[in-house]
Amino acid sequence: MVIRDVLPGADPGFDNRRLPVYEAGEIDVPFVVRGSDEVIARDTFWEEHAHPTHELLWNARGASSATVGARVWTITSTVGLWIPAGVRHSGWTPAGTRHRAAHFGVHAVPAIADRAVAVEVTPLLRLLLDRLSGEGLSGDERTRTEAMVVDLIAPARNEILLQLPDSPLLAPIVAAVLEDPADTTTLAAWAARLGVSTRTLTRAFRSETGLGFHRWVTTARVRHAIALLTRGEDIEEVAVCVGYHSASAFGTAFRRITGTSPGRFRAR
Incomplete structure (x- = not known):
């Protein structure tokens, strides 16, 4: 993909x-x-x-x-x-x-x-x-x-890397999040929709991506946010566009993945 x-x-x-x-x-x-x-x-x-x-x-x-x-x-x-x-x-x-x-x-x-x-x-x-x-x-x-x-030349302390799982079980989740990073479907809701336990989904994400469901979704959101920020979009609007209800919550997630704040990233 x-x-x-x-x-x-x-x-x-x-x-x-x-x-x-x-x-x-x-x-x-x-x-x-x-x-x-x-x-x-x-x-x-x-x-x-x-x-x-x-x-x-x-x-x-x-x-x-x-x-x-x-x-x-x-x-x-x-x-x-x-x-x-x-x-x-x-x-x-x-x-x-x-x-x-x-x-x-x-x-x-x-x-x-x-x-x-x-x-x-x-x-x-x-x-x-x-x-x-x-x-x-x-x-x-x-x-x-x-x-x-x-x-x-040396490896970066923070890399913006999204590992794409390829199992049929996770395919609907991957497609939904990549299509709309603001998708707020929870792990429990996905488990019910797919007819499996939350534990099964968690194990599948960790096995195929090295990340839990929430961390993987956060990475996908931040990745899309970076594309928007480099176009000069307002930080609060970007936060909403990728599924966060406040700029502060978005900033926390962004720093967790990139090691810097959205404002500082855009200034660079």
């Missing part, structure tokens, strides 16, 4: 991009780090693909998502995603996002993990990556900057 955040006012059509599938190191690239910068004009879906290089994704503006298997990461200006070379992934980037990427040659940069992992994109890391994208660096300056970039 691919999650696509099509928000109110968005163009219902979208661009579809196809990229090749490469094995790690299949192409011997002549660089250590090479970046790209693109303002996405239309909502864009990136079909499943894989690079011969390691990839770091982040956004200078807006929020997007990347999917690896059943795991969906939200990518922002402060939390990026490291994808090892050869790992298949797809993506969704809303219109208006300033999409950034950096590719790292496998011959020069070891993978920081053997799977996709969220990375903290600090102001210093952004400055160094911007420096590499500019012109006029000498060979020694580029080498030193690249070494600093590699040294700064």
Whole structure:
């Protein structure tokens, strides 16, 4: 399942991009780090693909998502995603996002993990990556900057990760919450509707996602809230849109998942 955040006012059509599938190191690239910068004009879906290089994704503006298997990461200006070379992934980037990427040659940069992992994109890391994208660096300056970039890449303390369960039992719950994050159906109500016990649903969620029902729903809500906040929506309106009766309750849930408040996140 691919999650696509099509928000109110968005163009219902979208661009579809196809990229090749490469094995790690299949192409011997002549660089250590090479970046790209693109303002996405239309909502864009990136079909499943894989690079011969390691990839770091982040956004200078807006929020997007990347999917690896059943795991969906939200990518922002402060939390990026490291994808090892050869790992298949797809993506969704809303219109208006300033999409950034950096590719790292496998011959020069070891993978920081053997799977996709969220990375903290600090102001210093952004400055160094911007420096590499500019012109006029000498060979020694580029080498030193690249070494600093590699040294700064580390797993984030907070990642916005939604694991999608694939069992038929949980499918109606997943579909309802993704369709409407403000859905307030309780665990007990879902259990009665599906003809099972709350204990059965709790076990299923923990087994397939590593989270309990409430934490999973909170993560799905916060994920949608981030998409709204990056569009400049009012915090109180966002709170209602994702199922909270007050901005304070929304703020508590948001901090629990992201490690920061909605206001501070939007300011960044």
